Amino acid sequence: MNFSLSLGSKKSMVGLDIGSSTVKAVELTSKGKHREFELSHLGISKLPAEAIVQGAFLNSGAIADAIREAIETGKIKSKHVAAAVCGHSVIVKKVSLPMMTRDELEEQIRWEAEQYIPFDVNEVNLDFQIMESAGTEGQMDVLLVAAKKDLIDDYVQVITEAGLIPATIDVASFAVENTFEANYDVRPDEVVALVYIGAQVVNINIVSEGVPAFTRDITTAGNQYTEEIQKALSISFDEAERIKLGEADSDGDKAVVPAEVDEAMRTVTDTVIGEISRSLDFFAATTADSRIERVILSGGGAKVVGFEAAFRERTGLTVETLNPLARIMPSSKLDLEMLEDVAPTLGVGIGLAMRRVEI
Numbered sequence: 466m467n468f469s470l471s472l473g474s475k476k477s478m479v480g481l482d483i484g485s486s487t488v489k490a491v492e493l494t495s496k497g498k499h500r501e502f503e504l505s506h507l508g509i510s511k512l513p514a515e516a517i518v519q520g521a522f523l524n525s526g527a528i529a530d531a532i533r534e535a536i537e538t539g540k541i542k543s544k545h546v547a548a549a550v551c552g553h554s555v556i557v558k559k560v561s562l563p564m565m566t567r568d569e570l571e572e573q574i575r576w577e578a579e580q581y582i583p584f585d586v587n588e589v590n591l592d593f594q595i596m597e598s599a600g601t602e603g604q605m606d607v608l609l610v611a612a613k614k615d616l617i618d619d620y621v622q623v624i625t626e627a628g629l630i631p632a633t634i635d636v637a638s639f640a641v642e643n644t645f646e647a648n649y650d651v652r653p654d655e656v657v658a659l660v661y662i663g664a665q666v667v668n669i670n671i672v673s674e675g676v677p678a679f680t681r682d683i684t685t686a687g688n689q690y691t692e693e694i695q696k697a698l699s700i701s702f703d704e705a706e707r708i709k710l711g712e713a714d715s716d717g718d719k720a721v722v723p724a725e726v727d728e729a730m731r732t733v734t735d736t737v738i739g740e741i742s743r744s745l746d747f748f749a750a751t752t753a754d755s756r757i758e759r760v761i762l763s764g765g766g767a768k769v770v771g772f773e774a775a776f777r778e779r780t781g782l783t784v785e786t787l788n789p790l791a792r793i794m795p796s797s798k799l800d801l802e803m804l805e806d807v808a809p810t811l812g813v814g815i816g817l818a819m820r821r822v823e824i
């Protein structure tokens with residue numbers, strides 16, 4: 466599924482994942498006889514707290530700076546960018562429409578969409594995909610995607626300000642799906658829940674028969690851990706984040722981790738898993754004949770110690786953490802240890818970078 470405001474470029478594309486805690490810039494090249502992907506460049510930069518809050522760009526100057534820094538650290542030369550949006554300004558809906566050709570739908574999509582989206586149709590960018598699944602007699606299933614123009618404009622603005630060219634805007638959870646499908650064998654009839662846990666948002670995408678059957682974004686994510694630690698110890702957000710990640714402070718001392726921290730971590734893990742399970746249960750209750758078989762976790766939040774096991778225990782499902790580099794060789798110039806550490810957070814960025822690399 467490629468939801469695109471495509472400004473059309475066949476050039477190699479930078480996958481630019483503008484996360485609320487870090488910006489990831491990813492470049493893939495296709496190599497060899499079989500045109501396998503190689504991860505040729507990767508740059509990651511930190512965003513100051515509060516630059517992005519609940520999907521809103523509150524400090525576009527700082528975001529543009531972070532994008533530039535990610536591009537520079539990654540030594541990325543291409544200018545064309547694929548980025549991804551998510552959150553409440555993005556609507557993904559499967560709808561049943563009268564059978565028509567793609568061209569006819571192209572013409573009618575605005576009118577059709579009006580009934581299905583909670584926004585003024587003139588305020589959104591629209592895209593659709595006609596699905597192969599057989600609809601009822603004379604009908605066809607269409608996956609409709611709408612994103613508020615305001616949100617797209619924010620992305621276009623920061624990308625342009627960073628000296629790059631916005632070429633494609635995708636949906637974050639579709640990008641994760643892309644990464645997953647490129648790296649794993651998936652049975653055509655298999656139902657897989659892809660769960661990306663970032664700092665501010667959890668993107669859920671339940672994929673059935675190769676297409677998104679259910680998507681939902683939740684706003685209890687990685688930052689929740691930090692906030693609970695902050696409250697429990699009455700310290701700053703940055704200090705709490707450092708403790709959470711087990712990082713050393715400016716004097717090089719590793720923080721002594723008080724018992725309250727483990728307790729806070731466990732409580733938030735319970736809450737986050739509870740929220741995600743509610744969505745998985747909702748899908749199960751409303752979708753006949755579909756049973757989720759596997760849950761694939763990604764995002765920095767999936768690295769919380771014990772999270773994967775707690776998820777497995779709570780749901781009884783097969784739960785694993787996405788390896789976005791299972792079938793993508795990193796360039797020999799990249800630091801393998803660093804890559805292993807950040808791999809789960811590349812779920813969106815790798816999928817975006819694949820948008821233009823022709824196989």
Ligand SMILES: Nc1ncnc2c1ncn2[C@@H]1O[C@H](COP(=O)(O)OP(=O)(O)OP(=O)(O)O)[C@@H](O)[C@H]1O
Pocket residue numbers: 483484485486487488662663664665666667686687688706709710763764765766767768769770809810
């Ligand atoms: N080892 C770890 N243990 C616990 N949490 C971690 C670990 N590594 C990263 N995180 C957390 O993961 C989050 C960052 O993940 P990621 O880079 O996927 O998010 P983001 O893309 O910046 O944010 P979002 O997608 O929500 O806008 C942060 O909350 C960070 O503290």
Ligand SMILES: [Mg+2]
Pocket residue numbers: 482483484485663664813
């Ligand atoms: Mg993210």
